Amino acid sequence: MPTKQAPTRQAITLKGSTNLVTEFFKYAVNTILFQRGVYPSDDFHMVKKYGQTVLITQDLALENYLDKILKQVNKWLLTGSVTQLVLAIISKDTRITLERWVFDVNLVEQEQDTAEPRQPKPESEIQAEIRYILKQIVSTVTFLPIMDEPTVFNILAYTSESADIPADEWVDTDPLAIEASKSQQVKLRSFSTDVHRIEAMVAYRYEG
Amino acid sequence: MEGKKFVTPANRSSRLPSASARSSAMKRDSLTAELERGEWRPEQATAKRQQRSQAFTSTIAQSSFERQLATAKAAKIDLEKRLREKDAIIEGLERDRRWLHERAEEEKQAKEQEMAEHEEAKTKYDKELRALRDSYRDLQEEHVDLKEQHEQLSRSTSSTIASQKTRISTLERQVETLESELQEFKRLADERSREVQEAQERMEDLSIANESFSRENLEEENWAVVREELHRQANYMRTLEATNAKLNQEVHALRERYTSVEVLREEKRGMEAKLRALEPLREKVVRLEAEVEAARKEREDWATKNASSSPSQTPVSVTQSLSALRMEHARLLEEHGATVALLHQREKELADSESSRKDQRETIDKLQSEVRVLKDIVNRKEQKVTLAEREVGFLQALLASYTAEDAAQEGAKPDEIQTQRIQHLEALLADYKSRIAELEKEITEGGGRLQNGPSRKELADALRAVQEEKLQAQKALEEAESANAQLEEKHEHVEQALFELRGEVGGGRHVPPGTRVLALRDNPAQQWADTRQAVLDRLKAENEALLARLKELEERGVVSGGEGEEKRESFVPRESWEAVSREKEELLAEVRKKEKLYIRLKEVYTKKTAEFREALSSILGIKLAFYPNGSVRVTSQYDLNASFVFQPTSAENGQATMQLVAQGADVPVDIEGMLQFWVLERNCIPGFLASVTLECYDRWERGGGNAAGAQ
Numbered sequence: 001m002p003t004k005q006a007p008t009r010q011a012i013t014l015k016g017s018t019n020l021v022t023e024f025f026k027y028a029v030n031t032i033l034f035q036r037g038v039y040p041s042d043d044f045h046m047v048k049k050y051g052q053t054v055l056i057t058q059d060l061a062l063e064n065y066l067d068k069i070l071k072q073v074n075k076w077l078l079t080g081s082v083t084q085l086v087l088a089i090i091s092k093d094t095r096i097t098l099e100r101w102v103f104d105v106n107l108v109e110q111e112q113d114t115a116e117p118r119q120p121k122p123e124s125e126i127q128a129e130i131r132y133i134l135k136q137i138v139s140t141v142t143f144l145p146i147m148d149e150p151t152v153f154n155i156l157a158y159t160s161e162s163a164d165i166p167a168d169e170w171v172d173t174d175p176l177a178i179e180a181s182k183s184q185q186v187k188l189r190s191f192s193t194d195v196h197r198i199e200a201m202v203a204y205r206y207e208g
Numbered sequence: 209m210e211g212k213k214f215v216t217p218a219n220r221s222s223r224l225p226s227a228s229a230r231s232s233a234m235k236r237d238s239l240t241a242e243l244e245r246g247e248w249r250p251e252q253a254t255a256k257r258q259q260r261s262q263a264f265t266s267t268i269a270q271s272s273f274e275r276q277l278a279t280a281k282a283a284k285i286d287l288e289k290r291l292r293e294k295d296a297i298i299e300g301l302e303r304d305r306r307w308l309h310e311r312a313e314e315e316k317q318a319k320e321q322e323m324a325e326h327e328e329a330k331t332k333y334d335k336e337l338r339a340l341r342d343s344y345r346d347l348q349e350e351h352v353d354l355k356e357q358h359e360q361l362s363r364s365t366s367s368t369i370a371s372q373k374t375r376i377s378t379l380e381r382q383v384e385t386l387e388s389e390l391q392e393f394k395r396l397a398d399e400r401s402r403e404v405q406e407a408q409e410r411m412e413d414l415s416i417a418n419e420s421f422s423r424e425n426l427e428e429e430n431w432a433v434v435r436e437e438l439h440r441q442a443n444y445m446r447t448l449e450a451t452n453a454k455l456n457q458e459v460h461a462l463r464e465r466y467t468s469v470e471v472l473r474e475e476k477r478g479m480e481a482k483l484r485a486l487e488p489l490r491e492k493v494v495r496l497e498a499e500v501e502a503a504r505k506e507r508e509d510w511a512t513k514n515a516s517s518s519p520s521q522t523p524v525s526v527t528q529s530l531s532a533l534r535m536e537h538a539r540l541l542e543e544h545g546a547t548v549a550l551l552h553q554r555e556k557e558l559a560d561s562e563s564s565r566k567d568q569r570e571t572i573d574k575l576q577s578e579v580r581v582l583k584d585i586v587n588r589k590e591q592k593v594t595l596a597e598r599e600v601g602f603l604q605a606l607l608a609s610y611t612a613e614d615a616a617q618e619g620a621k622p623d624e625i626q627t628q629r630i631q632h633l634e635a636l637l638a639d640y641k642s643r644i645a646e647l648e649k650e651i652t653e654g655g656g657r658l659q660n661g662p663s664r665k666e667l668a669d670a671l672r673a674v675q676e677e678k679l680q681a682q683k684a685l686e687e688a689e690s691a692n693a694q695l696e697e698k699h700e701h702v703e704q705a706l707f708e709l710r711g712e713v714g715g716g717r718h719v720p721p722g723t724r725v726l727a728l729r730d731n732p733a734q735q736w737a738d739t740r741q742a743v744l745d746r747l748k749a750e751n752e753a754l755l756a757r758l759k760e761l762e763e764r765g766v767v768s769g770g771e772g773e774e775k776r777e778s779f780v781p782r783e784s785w786e787a788v789s790r791e792k793e794e795l796l797a798e799v800r801k802k803e804k805l806y807i808r809l810k811e812v813y814t815k816k817t818a819e820f821r822e823a824l825s826s827i828l829g830i831k832l833a834f835y836p837n838g839s840v841r842v843t844s845q846y847d848l849n850a851s852f853v854f855q856p857t858s859a860e861n862g863q864a865t866m867q868l869v870a871q872g873a874d875v876p877v878d879i880e881g882m883l884q885f886w887v888l889e890r891n892c893i894p895g896f897l898a899s900v901t902l903e904c905y906d907r908w909e910r911g912g913g914n915a916a917g918a919q
Contacts, residue, residue, distance in 0.1 A: 045342060045345065047345075058338060058341065058342075062732070065728065065730070065731065065732065068728060069728055083720070083723060084713075084723075086716065088716070088733075090733055092736060095737075097716070100714060100715060100716055102713070102714040152732050152733045152736045153732055153733065154727055154731045154732065154733040154734075155727065155728070155731065156725055156726065156727050157725075157726045157727070158719070158720070158723050158724070158725055158726075159723065159724050159726060160722060160723065160724070161722050161723070161724060163724070165724075165726065168729075169728060169729055169730075170726045170727070170728060170729065171726065171727065171729050172724055172725060172726060173725055173726065173727040174725075175716035175717075175719055175725045176716050177715055177716035177717045178715040178716060178717070180712075180715065180717055183711065183715040183717075184711075185707075185710070185711035185714050185715065187707065187710070201710060201711075201714045202714075203711055203714040203715040203716075
């Protein structure tokens with residue numbers, strides 16, 4: 001019986017983990033957009049999440065945009081075809097990429113041959129890890145260069161070649177790279193569920 | 209009609225129609241009249257007629273001209289009038305136009321105002337919408353909170369209800385047990401009271417009997433005391449009964465009020481307190497019972513003993529015996545204490561002796577080992593002694609043999625050698641002995657330590673092996689540590705490289721193979737770009753429309769006003785004027801620069817051309833002149849008449865060749881022959897030129913003086 005039980009538990013975990021990761025992206029993107037001033041702070045309102053207050057946008061267009069992206073990302077996560085999500089902040093006037101917030105999506109290796117199933121990670125622990133990442137995003141304001149020009153953002157998804165892509169909505173695009181000689185990067189914390197491991201990083205343009 | 213008589217047939221035909229025309233408008237002038245008055249001469253008549261007809265025609269022409277003038281004037285007046293009307297109409301139309309324009313302006317303003325209001329209202333509504341959404345969210349959150357609270361409250365109430373139910377049930381059980389206890393107590397109290405009554409009755413009977421038996425004062429007093437005591441007890445029993453009844457009532461009250469849990473609890477506590485108060489009473493009852501029993505016994509004793517002895521003696525004896533017994537008991541206790549103390553002391557002694565025994569055993573062991581060692585030593589000594597004795601015996605025997613020999617040989621030789629030898633041997637002996645002693649000592653020292661284990665050598669070997677092993681292990685450890693350090697360093701490098709590569713990927717400069725970078729088609733960045741493009745396009749269109757409008761206005765200005773020149777200037781916007789003039793300035797500067805460059809190039813070119821020509825003339829002896837159509841005139845330096853013009857023709861093989869197209873006016877005849885030979889037959893222009901140069905040089909040298917002129 002345990003052999004029969006294991007897969008069902010795992011399937012549930014994959015879906016749950018996917019939902020958790022998607023939700024995390026939503027809050028992370030909102031936090032970045034608020035903290036980096038891409039949208040005016042009046043557009044955001046506070047909600048309680050992960051045991052802390054998180055700011056969420058009220059801009060309908062932005063909400064729709066994020067919803068659309070997150071729905072697709074959720075599908076890709078279920079099939080395991082997305083490897084990276086990038087939030088790029090771009091200058092409105094010069095169209096130069098100023099910051100790239102990178103979220104690496106890794107699948108956690110499952111040990112198949114172990115006799116007893118691994119102890120599932122408690123949700124409280126995962127939430128604590130997510131909380132740390134969000135706090136770290138907030139604290140990056142202290143070292144990231146100040147952006148005094150109007151900016152706009154874009155979200156890029158790095159997917160495998162074989163991924164299922166709705167052609168009328170998604171298009172291949174330029175990776176919005178930052179010039180190598182002016183690029184700096186800082187690794188942020190990471191979090192993991194039983195299925196996914198998300199590693200965060202911010203690369204930014206710095207003209208020292 | 210008066211001149212009818214002068215009319216000639218000749219001119220009648222010509223004059224009649226004109227007379228009718230002249231009748232009303234024309235008057236005869238004086239000349240005509242004079243002529244008519246004078247004598248009529250036929251030679252003059254024709255001239256006069258001619259003159260008259262001429263005058264007539266001129267007057268007619270004049271009148272017709274006048275008429276034309278009049279009609280033209282009338283037409284002019286009419287046209288002027290019409291023009292004025294037209295002007296008035298134009299003015300009216302202009303007014304209308306202005307009025308309409310004003311209307312349009314007003315309308316536009318009104319529309320703008322409306323738009324502004326609309327915008328305001330829109331922003332307001334947006335704000336309201338946002339606020340409402342906020343409040344909606346808040347309310348939702350509140351709703352969720354309230355739901356949670358409600359659930360919590362319902363859970364807590366249900367749990368409290370359950371707990372209270374259980375408490376009620378336990379309390380009920382307690383009440384039941386208490387009731388049962390109470391009833392038992394009541395029963396007990398009843399029994400007691402019955403017993404007491406019985407005892408009283410019996411006592412009364414006994415007192416009666418007692419009275420009958422003896423009337424002694426002491427006895428009576430005793431009885432009185434006993435009776436009093438009994439009365440007191442009875443009273444006490446009665447109060448007990450009363451309290452019992454009260455308790456009963458209270459129990460009833462409790463049963464009535466047991467619905468209210470808190471009160472019941474209080475009551476229960478009260479009851480418990482009361483029960484606690486009852487406990488000593490119960491004890492008292494028991495004691496009293498015992499007392500009663502004792503009293504009864506005593507009385508029986510008295511009753512039995514009454515005949516023989518007085519009742520007062522018995523207690524004394526009893527007390528005496530009791531005191532004796534007590535004394536005995538105390539003494540026994542004391543003895544017991546003493547024995548216990550003694551026992552403890554003994555035990556301690558025993559422990560001491562045990563420990564001392566252990567010590568002694570240890571010392572015995574130690575001594576035994578010492579004894580063993582000493583025995584060994586003694587054995588060895590004994591052996592040594594026996595050895596020494598044997599040696600001594602041997603030496604004595606040797607000595608005896610020597611002496612015997614000596615005696616045999618009659619001792620002629622001195623004893624010196626022998627004594628020397630003996631001394632030598634003795635010294636040797638002493639050496640040996642000391643050596644043996646040393647060895648023995650060593651053995652005892654070493655042997656004491658290694659009594660029962662592997663031998664010293666084995667141990668030393670093992671130790672050496674272990675030390676070697678240790679050294680090896682240390683070496684291996686050091687190696688492993690250094691390798692570890694190296695690996696750590698490598699690891700650090702690799703980590704750094706990994707971090708940098710991650711940065712490459714994170715910075716978007718590297719896309720991993722087999723990966724696609726996708727973005728939503730309708731993303732904010734794209735939207736921004738689109739809107740920007742749209743704004744730009746719109747501005748462009750607007751600009752074009754404005755330019756068109758300007759042109760239109762300009763044209764109309766030319767049509768309507770005479771001062772078109774000034775008006776046209778005012779139509780050009782200042783910005784575009786400035787832009788154009790700036791552009792013009794830039795272009796002018798560019799032109800100046802280009803001109804300078806051009807001049808410089810020209811200078812260089814002419815200089816180079818001069819050099820080139822000079823070089824050609826001095827090396828090849830020919831002068832070259834280039835024409836703008838590409839043809840070249842070649843003139844020999846030695847004969848200015850020998851000049852040929854060549855024109856480039858593109859050959860089939862892609863190589864440009866020259867073709868002779870003309871030649872000088874008076875080319876020498878022999879040169880023509882050369883031309884025939886070189887150009888037409890051999891098709892070799894350089895050869896032809898070379899032979900021409902040679903020929904001309906020959907001639908020039910022959911000519912001598914001409915050459916200077918030619919040059």
